[in-house]
Amino acid sequence: MKVKSTTARIGDWVFVVICVIVGLACLLPMLNLLAKSLSSSEYLVRNDVYFLPKGWNFQAYAQVFKNSKYVRAFFWTVFLTVVCTLFSLLMTTLCAYPLIFERLKGRSVINVYITITMFFNAGTIPNYILMKDLKLLDNPLVLIIPSCLSIYNMIIMRSFFYGIPDSLRESAEIDGANFFQILYKIYVPLSKPVIATLALFYAVGRWNGYGDALMYMKEEKFYPLQLYLFNIMNNTSKMEVATQEGFSSPGLGAAMKAAVVMFSTIPILCIYPWLQRFFIQGVTLGAVKE
DSSP states (O other), rough: OOOOOHHHHHHHHHHHHHHHHHHHHHHHHHHHHHHHHOOOOHHHHHOSSSSSSSSSOOOHHHHHHHHHHHOOOOOOOOHHHHHHHHHHHHHHHHHHGGOOTTTTTTTHHHHHHHHHHOOOOHHHHHHHHHHHTTTTTTOOOGGTTTTSSOOHHHHHHHHHTTTSOOHHHHHHHTTTOOHHHHHIIIHHHTTHHHHHHHHHHHHHHEEEEEHHHHOOOOOOOGGOOHHHHHHHHHHHOOOSSSSHHHTHHHHHHHHHHHHHHHHHHHHHHHHOOOOOOOHHHHHHHSSSSO
């Protein structure tokens, strides 16, 4: 059995230490917010809460769940995330699949054209004018259609399709299968790792997104949860007056902010364990070629 050299072992330990530091940098802020959301006001006012709750208090969460606008925004965001993820995966698959065929006319031009869009865009004002001309302002479709396709994710899926042997497609063509049957019966079943990875990317992007709603939406009933969180963190919430939200008390206000952050973060974190077994394979696709 080959024994690692001293330099290799030191390198392994350095790598482990770096991973631990990065992990703590991600975990400790979440623990701090969780502790604040479960602590009583007197400790929060004194800034005496760090990583463990003090004076256990669930009043902040009671305020969150009692507010119908938070609950409605939560379910609306869940619905929006599911719809956007499914629609985006459909668009990404239908865009990537034709580009693997060498006999597609103009394939090189199309690849160059779509790649350019990764680096250049019209900007905020032209995009707003475009949404206005398309009559998408104050329309919930504005939260779905403009972001339904990521060129970066499409390139990832195209690269995965390239790795599927052509012999499978050719044998299906010999048996009389058309392009859509080949996609549905061969490419999609073999592409579960990349589909799961891109689903996670799209879902996290939509769940955390609020910029499009901030620019294009005026109807509060279509506000995603993250936009409410943005307003609360900036103390500009229009949902109710500050006294009703709990911000009249500095301690309860801090607990409310922490509770809303946890309320809007935990659901998306629960998705990752279900996709973890596909995630590593999906993000490293194309790294090794035979």
